[in-house]
Amino acid sequence: xxxxxxxxxxxxxxxxxxxxxxxxxxxxxxxxxxxxxxxxxxxxxxxxxxxxxxxxxxxxxxxxxxxxxxxxxxxxxxxxxxxxxxxxxxxxxxxxxxxxxxxxxxxxxxxxxxxxxxxxxxxxxxxxxxxxxxxxxxxxxxxxxxxxxxxxxxxxxxxxxxxxxxxxxxxxxxxxxxxxxxxxxxxxxxxxxxxxxxxxxxxxxxxxxxxxxxxxxxxxxxxxxxxxxxxxxxxxxxxxxxxxxxxxxxxxxxxxxxxxxxxxxxxxxxxxxxxxxxxxxxxxxxxxxxxxxxxxxxxxxxxxxxxxxxxxxxxx
Amino acid sequence: xxxxxxxxxxxxxxxxxxxxxxxxxxxxxxxxxxxxxxxxxxxxxxxxxxxxxxxxxxxxxxxxxxxxxxxxxxxxxxxxxxxxxxxxxxxxxxxxxxxxxxxxxxxxxxxxxxxxxxxxxxxxxxxxxxxxxxxxxxxxxxxxxxxxxxxxxxxxxxxxxxxxxxxxxxxxxxxxxxxxxxxxxxxxxxxxxxxxxxxxxxxxxxxxxxxxxxxxxxxxxxxxxxxxxxxxxxxxxxxxxxxxxxxxxxxxxxxxxxxxxxxxxxxxxxxxxxxxxxxxxxxxxxxxxxxxxxxxxxxxxxxxxxxxxxxxxxxx
Numbered sequence: 033x034x035x036x037x038x039x040x041x042x043x044x045x046x047x048x049x050x051x052x053x054x055x056x057x058x059x060x061x062x063x064x065x066x067x068x069x070x071x072x073x074x075x076x077x078x079x080x081x082x083x084x085x086x087x088x089x090x091x092x093x094x095x096x097x098x099x100x101x102x103x104x105x106x107x108x109x110x111x112x113x114x115x116x117x118x119x120x121x122x123x124x125x126x127x128x129x130x131x132x133x134x135x136x137x138x139x140x141x142x143x144x145x146x147x148x149x150x151x152x153x154x155x156x157x158x159x160x161x162x163x164x165x166x167x168x169x170x171x172x173x174x175x176x177x178x179x180x181x182x183x184x185x186x187x188x189x190x191x192x193x194x195x196x197x198x199x200x201x202x203x204x205x206x207x208x209x210x211x212x213x214x215x216x217x218x219x220x221x222x223x224x225x226x227x228x229x230x231x232x233x234x235x236x237x238x239x240x241x242x243x244x245x246x247x248x249x250x251x252x253x254x255x256x257x258x259x260x261x262x263x264x265x266x267x268x269x270x271x272x273x274x275x276x277x278x279x280x281x282x283x284x285x286x287x288x289x290x291x292x293x294x295x296x297x298x299x300x301x302x303x304x305x306x307x308x309x310x311x312x313x314x315x316x317x318x319x320x321x322x323x324x325x326x327x328x329x330x331x332x333x334x335x336x337x338x339x340x341x342x343x344x345x346x347x348x
Numbered sequence: 349x350x351x352x353x354x355x356x357x358x359x360x361x362x363x364x365x366x367x368x369x370x371x372x373x374x375x376x377x378x379x380x381x382x383x384x385x386x387x388x389x390x391x392x393x394x395x396x397x398x399x400x401x402x403x404x405x406x407x408x409x410x411x412x413x414x415x416x417x418x419x420x421x422x423x424x425x426x427x428x429x430x431x432x433x434x435x436x437x438x439x440x441x442x443x444x445x446x447x448x449x450x451x452x453x454x455x456x457x458x459x460x461x462x463x464x465x466x467x468x469x470x471x472x473x474x475x476x477x478x479x480x481x482x483x484x485x486x487x488x489x490x491x492x493x494x495x496x497x498x499x500x501x502x503x504x505x506x507x508x509x510x511x512x513x514x515x516x517x518x519x520x521x522x523x524x525x526x527x528x529x530x531x532x533x534x535x536x537x538x539x540x541x542x543x544x545x546x547x548x549x550x551x552x553x554x555x556x557x558x559x560x561x562x563x564x565x566x567x568x569x570x571x572x573x574x575x576x577x578x579x580x581x582x583x584x585x586x587x588x589x590x591x592x593x594x595x596x597x598x599x600x601x602x603x604x605x606x607x608x609x610x611x612x613x614x615x616x617x618x619x620x621x622x623x624x625x626x627x628x629x630x631x632x633x634x635x636x637x638x639x640x641x642x643x644x645x646x647x648x649x650x651x652x653x654x655x656x657x658x659x660x661x662x663x664x
Contacts, residue, residue: 035615038615039615042614042615080410083405083410084405084407084410089399089400089405091400091429094396094399094400095428095429098417098427098428099428101414101417101418102417102418102421102426102427102428105418105421106564107564110418111414111418112411112414112415112418113407113411132560133560136452136558136559136560137560138454138555138559138560138561138562138563139456139562140455140456140561140562140563140564143562143563143564144564147545147547150547150548150551151547151551153551153555154550154551154554154555157554157555157558157560158554161558161560162598162601166614166616169616169617170614170615170616173615173616173617229463231463231466231467232466234470235466235467235469235470238470238473238474239454239469239470239473242452242473242477243452243454243559244448244449244452244453244454244473244477244561245454245456245560245561246454246455246456246459246563247454247456247459247562247563248422248423248456248459248460282478285478298358298482298486299351299354299355299358299486299489300482300485300486300489301485301489
């Protein structure tokens, strides 16, 4: 099979497995957490009714009532009337939670209530976080050619020297990412979420794409949100594409730092080269550097003899 | 200056600047957020007093009261009596928040209240996240020799072939990291935090070191915590060392995957080689692979002529 076809087949397999893994996580989280949540919700409602039925409210009873209300709220169970109907652990919400775990965004709304949920979160993230990194790396690897290598080649052909070409390209890519992954989605969020200002939305997008995920703003958390499940899936897709673009930006910056000798100056690892056969084709013909032995190894991916040893990697 | 001394000097400079950056962030966050927090706290207390003073509690007044209590709680201002004294934005807590921003852990307790705080969070993370990655990379780069290259060399000298040696080393390192960065700190947390079980503590350590940071468990958040500031600084140091070890584990796994041909099989970038002069020394003499041109470039870090061009990097 040609290398390019195999590469795309592998990527499709990765993405498909990623979606299956999210669905699997959603099913497990939903089945573990929903009963615990229902019980907590019933308890909180009973507590509220009992509080309302008493003749006089003392400071001590209010304190006790509030402490239990806040404890339930910490786990995403609100005592308020207008939010008592919806679950945080339906299939779409559980998938959203699974997604925030494996991407390491981790908003923390909701969080697992039960010990089984916590233990499953550990196992799920243990496998899911590296796998998500693998899928993101594989995706970025495939978009390097059209979004980085080709444009830099074009800039160089248009007369720019390699160093300025990398800087111009990086700035253009940065502007595109800020526009398409930060400002445009922020405008959509501020239109969809009634209480979010544009600054709140930009802040949410930025905090999410840096994987900080503070959780003070979480989309689709408003009671009575129309098309909630669809909205949550759309946010998941946005997060995936956004993280991919952030990673692409980081790799492009790293490559630019290489060209400018910054990684060598700071004695840091260079940005690893692309091993895709497509990428090893020279983009611009005027580069006199001869291909290195590594290139040859890349064209024989499954020949064990072509694998470098641990020490040769350390030296390379 | 010898390369090794320069390398350590650079690392010390990085770490020092990292601490200064955290202190600077703490000062700014504290000065921006503390007035907003004080105002919210006063409002919430007034609201509670007014609620207690009314003669009868209707469902509607309770609903309104609770919605405002929960909104204040979202920003870390609790209405409860025993937590009304402490601020979330004293110097140590602000530094803790700054640290969770730049490491992308982001527990989300507390979160900025004011627009100025949100805007500063964006700018602070924009510079801080890449810088923290740089510091962590530089630190990991320096501990690769004693914790990865030397032990693998030792295992190879003791008669193991390169591939099994990398697997044995990775498993040993994994066991050490699980013990020292997960189980031992979890035991300490479950002793220090009254309401945390051992599972809760393991869950907290794991979720933190994966930078998910859900925020359902945050150390030093209990009211009346003794030596709170010291405890928060200790947690920051733990997070830094833990993240460093997670990154080391990831790089070691990546290198192992290289040796076993997995990166080539999945057509992913290889683990970048160390550029440190120390690291380029062969550990075991029996490796027949000749040094590649890249090695020579690494020994002349500041000679512009030795820098690879963008295209040669793409091909390499």
